Structures are given as structure tokens and as C-alpha cells.
Amino acid sequence: MVKSIIFALNIITLIMKLIGELEKIISQYFKDNLIEGSPAELYNPINYILALGGKRARPLMVLMSYNLYSDSVNDVLSLAKAIEVFHNFTLIHDDIMDKAPLRRGSDTVHIKWNENIGILSGDAMLIKAYSLLEDLSPEILKNVFLAFNKTAIEVCEGQQLDMNFETRNDVTIDEYINMITLKTSVLLGASMKVGAIAGGAEQIDSNKLYDFGKYLGLAFQLQDDYLDLYGDTEKFGKRIGGDIVANKKTFLTLKAFQKADNNELVELNNLFASSNLSIFEEENKIEKARTIFNKLGVVDCMKKEIEKYYELSLQSLASVNVAEGKKAEIRKFAESIISREV
């Protein structure tokens, strides 16, 4: 009796915050809470990369997922930040490994400082991500910790697979999907999951929210691959065709190889064997790739694949045992991910 009254009160009083509100809360929290410590050489790079911004999609997912169960979202800002700090640790180290000069239009950490600082401040960030979990109660900490560890090691495995694929010519589409699942999607899954755990969700539901995030993450990464070749230069904010120039094996390329007949295979092999080209030759290469991709209909295949994972994510969300009305913002978020042009 008492329990059902409390339950009813919960339904009435739980206020679902809008995406825009949550984004403002997150942004303010990040501005007000730097990662402080000494020596400065260790901590400045950490706050530098965090200040470069980004969409803060992962903290938003933590808060939205938690908000399904509780409206005191301020209580999980530290948890949300842990996920973002972890994500940015991977960016610092990945940028060293990829020898990337730019991140979000600014110098990468190892360029602005040096590689040693990049390695060490990345390490410190990974530790600080764990430290941000310290305020959780022992029982919630344990479950969040398990999810966090599992995901963190998977992200490393995904990055290693990505590096392995650079020197392999026999990567299958299944292997590619597995790689991007590990490298990108599981962290979006974990963002939803830890938010749900902190909110007190049943395990079955926190797992469904994990699946929602994971599938949405796959749709997101495939959309990213698509935009790399078919995006609008101005809107996308970076050069179109970068993956093609770098001979990166994304879904588009792998699908093209799969659908090509013998003549087209020769053409594709020649195209993806070329490197160190002039800008003019690079533009030519990108155009040729687009032509053969269009001919083979790989964009349609990709759109179907994106649609497939988007549908799977929505199905997972629909099966979560929470009133449908509460899921509106999460559905809106998923839609924005899928329909984005940048």
C-alpha cells in the first residue's frame, strides 16, 4: 500500500528534463569543475582537451538514462563527467597513435606539448575518470565499476583491432562492425547503463538501455563514415573524403569490395593502393571512389545498415519497463544522432 503510493507519487513528481536543459547543466558543471592538481604540466593538458568541447553526448546519455528513474540529475554529474573524462583520455592517446595534428580544430595534446606529456596526462585522465566514481555509494559503485571496467578494456581492444586492420587486406564487414562496436559503441551503451544503475534500475532494464546506446552508437559511427565521403564540407567542418585518401577500410569501402565484379576489383585495388598523392590526385581519387561506390549501390546498403541499428536501438528502448512518456527526450536524442549532417 505504502509502496504503491510512493510509486504513484514518483510518477506524478518525476520531472523529465529536456535535452537543452541537461546540456546547459553539463556545460556549466564542466566549466565550474576543472580537474585540479600539481604539477601544472600534468593537469593543464587535461583541462585543455576537456575545454575543447565536443557534443558531450556521453554525459547527456548518463543524465537522460538516470532521469528515467530520478530527477535529481545533479547527483550524477560526477558520474557523467567520469565517462567524458575517460572518452577524452582515449582521444589523447589515440591522437598520439594516429599521429593526428588536430582535434576539434585545435592542436592535439602531443603537438601542443609533447608525446611524453600526452602519454602521462592521458594516464592521469584515466585514473581521474575512476576517481570521479568515488562519491557513489558502495553498492552502486560496485555495479558501475563492473560496467566501467568491462567497457574500458573493450575500448582498448577496439583501438588495437583498428590498428591491426591498417595492415590487413582481408577485413570482413562483420570484423569491421565488431571493431567499431568495441571502439565506439560500447561506451555509449555504458553511458546509458551507468546512468540507469545509479538511478536504481532493474538489471534487465539497465542492460536494455545499454543495448539502446550500443546500437545507437553503431548507427552513429556508420553515419560518421557516410558523412566522411558524402557530407557537406561546410557543415561537416572537415575535409570530405579523408577516409578514402588514407585508404581507411570503412563500411563503404568494405561493401564496395564485397559487391565488385572482377573488373571493378582491379579498379578498387588500384585506387586503394595509391598514397602520397598531390592534392589534385587526391581529389581525383575521392571522385573515382564516389563514382564506383555509386555504381555499386553501397550507399543504399549503408543507409539500410544505419536504419537497421537505429531500429534495434529503438526496440531496446521500447522494451525498457518505464512509462513511454518518459522516454520522449531519449527518442528525440536518437533521432538527432541519426539525422545529423555534421
Place this chain on the structure above:
Amino acid sequence: MVKSIIFALNIITLIMKLIGELEKIISQYFKDNLIEGSPAELYNPINYILALGGKRARPLMVLMSYNLYSDSVNDVLSLAKAIEVFHNFTLIHDDIMDKAPLRRGSDTVHIKWNENIGILSGDAMLIKAYSLLEDLSPEILKNVFLAFNKTAIEVCEGQQLDMNFETRNDVTIDEYINMITLKTSVLLGASMKVGAIAGGAEQIDSNKLYDFGKYLGLAFQLQDDYLDLYGDTEKFGKRIGGDIVANKKTFLTLKAFQKADNNELVELNNLFASSNLSIFEEENKIEKARTIFNKLGVVDCMKKEIEKYYELSLQSLASVNVAEGKKAEIRKFAESIISREV
């Protein structure tokens, strides 16, 4: 009444294991429990560096500390391994930063594979160190987690200070002691502390055991600095005078600069400005350093400093509220650290 009987039984039945026994248990556990996973490129380097061995002093400290409170030492092997895995993560990344070709007489990870593999497998090791805490009960996990996070970030801070000192000529002895405290000693302190926490020690005692480990760690590191210049080449297993050749500012050098008169300062400055020497010149430099150090009596100062920290460690141990008889092996361990010649 019941409580005091249980207490009496505990005193009677608690078996203090000998260092040799504990070392065997640790060695077997490490052999039987590799860090497994896929892809191999990520996990092989992890098991490679762990198999290079080392004294396993940190896991031994975890077990000895736990053994003050419980004799089921098998229950904390995973915790002991977490500390050793963390320590080896720092070795992989430090070796990249120091451009070190050899570790325990074998190729370092970044030489055997490459730097990217070194960075990423180090990251994976740090995460796996955390994963090894997963079996702890929620309450113990929380306290171990707090100690682990604090220590881990301090080790990073120590490494950053060490790098900063390379380009500074005004490092004080206090700053040097602070740096080696962070880089080396706090992890020995934490090894004792987490063992005590897992054993159910009162907080005041786990902190005293932390202090024991920290002070012993300082004595250990200073002994290391001493052996680098005054050790027996054959026993020490590496070249004597490496720190002098590399112009590293250890306690000996800093003390010499502190005690030198104007003429000796000129001599020291000239000595420590030289680099890229021939082997013959290097031997000459080492001999000159030894001569001036002997003249200035810095070895005596160092021995006093080592003795000071050793005494502080024994005092901390003595103040732990556990029957003195149980501490015999820990005292023996401390003695072996301080009297070692390798």
C-alpha cells in the same frame, strides 16, 4: 564473552606465513593466472612484461599486511596482483618516456613491439589492474578503491616531476624527496594499506602500515641511488654510475652541490655539464664524481638519510595495534630491503 573466545581463537590459530612461503604462493599464482583476452597484439605485451619477473615486493607487502589480520592469504592474491599489474603499467609507459631499451635485461615493450603497442597495452594494464579489484566486497572495494586512486594519481605526478627535474638546475633535496615519495614510495605504502583494509584493520592501523611502506620505500629508493654509484657491478647486474653519466639529480648529487664550496661548485658544474662522452671519458667522469663525493662526505649523509627513513618505517610498524610477534616477517622484509646489495 563469545567475542573474546573468538578473539582468543584468532590469536591461537592465525598462522604467520614466512616470506619464502608467500613468495612461492605469489610466483605460482602469477604463473597460473595470465591476463587473457583478444586481440593478442594487446595482451601479449602485458603477459610478456609480467613474466620478466622482478622481486614482486609489492604483492608480498599486500600479503604480509593482510596476514597480520587473516591467514587466508589466497583471498587477496587478486588484490596483490592488481598492485603488481599497476606497477608494470607504469614501467611500460615510463620506459617509452625514458626511451629505455632494456627492462630487467630484456627488450622493453616499445622496443620488442612498437610505441603504439606500448601505449595501448599499458592503458589496458591500468584498466586490468582496476578489474582485479572486482572480487572485493562492496565495502572493502570502496576503501581499497579510494587508496588505489589516490596512489595511482600520485605516481603519475611523481613521474611528471621527475621529467620536469631533467631540465631544472635548482632542484632542492626536499623536492627530490617529494618526487621519489610520489614516484616510488606511495605505492609501497598503498600495498601495505590495501592488504590491511582487506584484512579488516582499523583505519588508524591501515594508515600506520601505509606509513611503514612509504618510509621503507624512501629508504629503498635512496639505497637504489647509492648502489647506482657504489654497488658491486657483478652483484648489481647493471653498469655502475649510470645516474652520473646521465647527469641525473639524485640525493648524492644534490647533497654534493649543497655541501660544495665555490671551487668544488665549479668542478661539479663542469662535471655535470658534460654529455655524449666516450666510454673512457664516462669512466673518468664517474671516478671524478666518486672522488668529489667522498671528499664532501655525501655518502655518510646518504647513509644517515636512509637510516632515518628506515627508523621511521620501523616506528610506524611498531605502533600498529597487532601483537609484536606477528610483525616478525615484516621486520625481516624491511631489513632485507635496507641491507640489500642488489
